[in-house]
Amino acid sequence: MKFNKMLLALLLMLTACELTRSYDEDIFPAAPPVLVCFASIENDQPVSAYLFPTVHALDTSAANFIADAVVELYKDGGFLEELQFEEDQYVSAPATLGIPGSQYQLKVRHNDYPDLVSETVLLPPPAKVFDYTVNYNESASQYRIALSFSHTGQDAGSYGIFADLYADGQLVRDRVRSAISGAEPFIENDTVRFDLIVPARVTRFEDFVPVDTLSIDSAAVFIRTISDEYNAYRASVPDDEIGGFFPPQDDLFTNFEGGYGVLFTVSSATVGIRF
């Protein structure tokens, strides 16, 4: 036993594969904080923007939303209005809705941070629905909605497709997403073909107890065309791991000057379907 302990000690001494010591200085370079803005321009919706500063690389706290900045919205090169802070975000007046075909820009001023100015983004017209058909699958108790709509032609753009389901005019299931029950979209000749599968019946619960089953008789299908900027940002986010096999992305996408963040657009089209 004593010999074994001696061998173990020798082994540890010679092959200690990993020794650690705390780094007692701040090795992470600390850049001065700048503003980050995530903002959306959507047709027929008020403009919405979240604003907060960057933090130290090792900070694990949640975003500290800024309420005392001046956030200005510009439309087609002219000043439109100053957004107001409400519940963590800056929003436009209820009557100021995104208009397809218009170009928008945000400018942010704050005494403690450099100014933030976005690039100008175009709110494209919503997808035009050419056609749709509905097929009922009795064995699965599902409707298959085959949609075809116009493609924006943006390579990196993406679509958010989902449905709200109604029974007897009452909303019984909202945001049934393509990711849950859809098929991969097929794009050809600037036309997107997409199958959305929704349930024909839904169970209604009260206090987690099923009380009855409702037959779906209509649906509102939303086709949201999300601009390139959102995907460009998501693709540029570096892996969380520090010191991994691959070097980290060093070009986090932003279309703001003076800070970070994304101003992107969403063009939403709605199709009403009766089963």
Place this chain on the structure above:
Amino acid sequence: MKGKCYTLLFLVASVTVSAQQRMLNIHGSIKSADSQEPVIGAVIQDTLSKAYTISDEYGFFTLSLPGAHGCLRTQYIGYEPRLICGVFEEGQAINIELSTSNFLPQVEVSSYANRGVPKLGRVSLPISTLQLLPQLGGEADLLKTITLLPGIAQGVEGTTGLLVRGGSPDQNLVLMDGAPVYNLSHFGAYLSVFNTDAIKHFDVYKASWPAKYGGRLSGLVDIRTREGNLKHWEGKATISPLLGRLLVEGPLKTDKTSFLLSARSSWLGVLFNAFSGQDFKQRYLMYDLNGKLTHRINDNHRIYLSYYSSLDDSQVEEVLRGGSLGNQERIKSEEAIGVKWGNQTASLRYATFLSDRWSLQSIIYYTRYRFSGYQREMNLFANGSTTSSFNANASSNQDFGIRAFAKYTHRSLSFILGTEQVSQRFAPQSTFQSEGRSATLLLSDARAFQQNYFSDVNIRLGNAADIRFGVRQVVHQASDTTFLSLEPRLEVESQLGKGLWASLSANYGQQFMHLITGGNAGQANEIWLGATASAPPQQGAQVAMGIRWLDSRARYEVSLEAFHRRMSGLTELKAVGNSGLEDVYRWEELLEFNGKGRVDGLELLLRKQEGRLTGWLSYTWSKSLRQFDQINQGEWFPFRFDRRHDCSVALLYALSKKWQFSATWSYQTGSRITLPTAKIPNTNIAFEDIFFPGGAHINDQRNNVTLPSYHRLDLGCTYSWQKREEGPTHDLSLSIYNAYNRINPYFIRTETTPRFSRDGQYLGEDQPEVVIVGLFPFIPSLSYSRTFDWK
């Protein structure tokens, strides 16, 4: 233009004047009187005319004398100088035997001794010096020792990597008896793959290599193994805490045929096995083997058959119970990691004197490097969910080549003409599979055929100057395209005054392979790629100049060299974001190509090479930058191993014939890493179905942070004794590695501690702590070796 014409006229006139004297040519070989092994790099000088030459890798030499009378002084470190005076005849063959010196060991940093033209840009050390310096685990290590010399640095401790003049590790050509060796380190990089018992001589070139070698941009390490004693059988056995070594050599036919066998293996596998348990199993096997057969047909014809093999095979399986992963409570985790790699080389060489002016050297070689590694992980969580991942990498490359050249030496002129034909195969492959990411298969099996034609011309202008110019023509046929490269090189050395020499060199070359090595795991990530149309070759040019001063008794030397390098066609791993590796099917798609490199440096060497206290001090200042259009917004950024300051001191003190003390201290600016300068904080922002979770790190610049500097002191002491004269020699060596226990950064990582409530609810994380991870603390080791002799 006028100046150029005068220079040319001067050169022609000088050669002509030399030729008009009544010169005669002699040739021969130099060998050890004891073992009959050829002596490489010995200086043979006619003390009357001061004409000199240096023996080549086969111990051959050719010398032109101004008349029939001459006094040949032959000297080489570790041997008694020998003087042969007499009347020589045209074409006379002279075979010189040197006896081993009884003097105290000397430090000879340059292989080209005290007389003769110094060769700046190349260095060597006698193996005896190398074996006296303190080393990790008591094992003499060629590659670690040469990083104590100016212009040569190591990568991060624990990784393979020899960095010559700001170049990357893949840019060095390492030859073992003429055959390339791809991987240079055993496990954990604590030891290089070269067994010093089997090595006779090595040279490191940092600039302007001989034209017979090419295919890399930065450095050449030319290692020659011993040939075995032609007189009698002998051997040597060594045990150290890490390994055991055994060497046996002797004549199969006295004075005609000899063999040498040398092997090393580590005990660590046995120890690992002894301490493996149910939840932790570790297996490890490491060995290397050198074999050589030499047949001397006569003094002018020799044949050599060399074989070398090395292997590292390590596997770890671990079961962890309890704990947490991310924000989930873990019940059990199983992880298995395996990595295995090895080199194999074989070469058949033939060297001969065709006449007193012509000699011929030829080699057929084969080399293979194989690497495979895998990592498998499975987690079972308290909520019944599981995660699993599997990664595997493999790489294999093979070279099969023939190199042959004829050498002509007459009076002040010598030149070589030769060719090298090489068939290469690169076969990297990889699989990644993990939760939330699709399996990705990366394959790239490439074959290439390379034709090289080369010539080197050396003109000696008296004893005051040497001019060498050469060219290598390369036709590289890759799988999908053909590359042509014309690679010139020039070297001029001139004596400015007594003991003071100046040197100027310039060279250009191309490298038809790339190495993918990333992350922290060093040798576990070595994947080689051949150049293709989509992965074009690397190119590099270097201009260097220097001066060297040697005192009249050659005890002290000072040399100063400056260099400037430009490179293009460099590669770097692509940055990968959260989108991961989906849709990547070829290794080429993981790399950024067409990068540029720029290195400037200044090297200083001070050394003392006689007396009880010998040693050297080296200092290198260098700045190594890279530029890629797709990285760092196209701006220049520091190379990962941009060692701005690199300083080393090596001292040997011979108290007596029995007691030798040594110490080395090295300092290097820390390596570079990329760290975020800020972070977009965590958010729960959602615009309907569009989410911005935040948490993204902001990396402004590639390699923007310098890790803490690397420094280390090693101490050594060797006691040697013989119980009787002519009896076996015993050596007991004590080495203390990292004497002041500096934890040098291998890499850094952040450690976070998740917090849970009593009922297991995830409450968040504490502020992460930055931790420096290092290898190799204070490690004392004792080794013992004993020689055997069967005379």
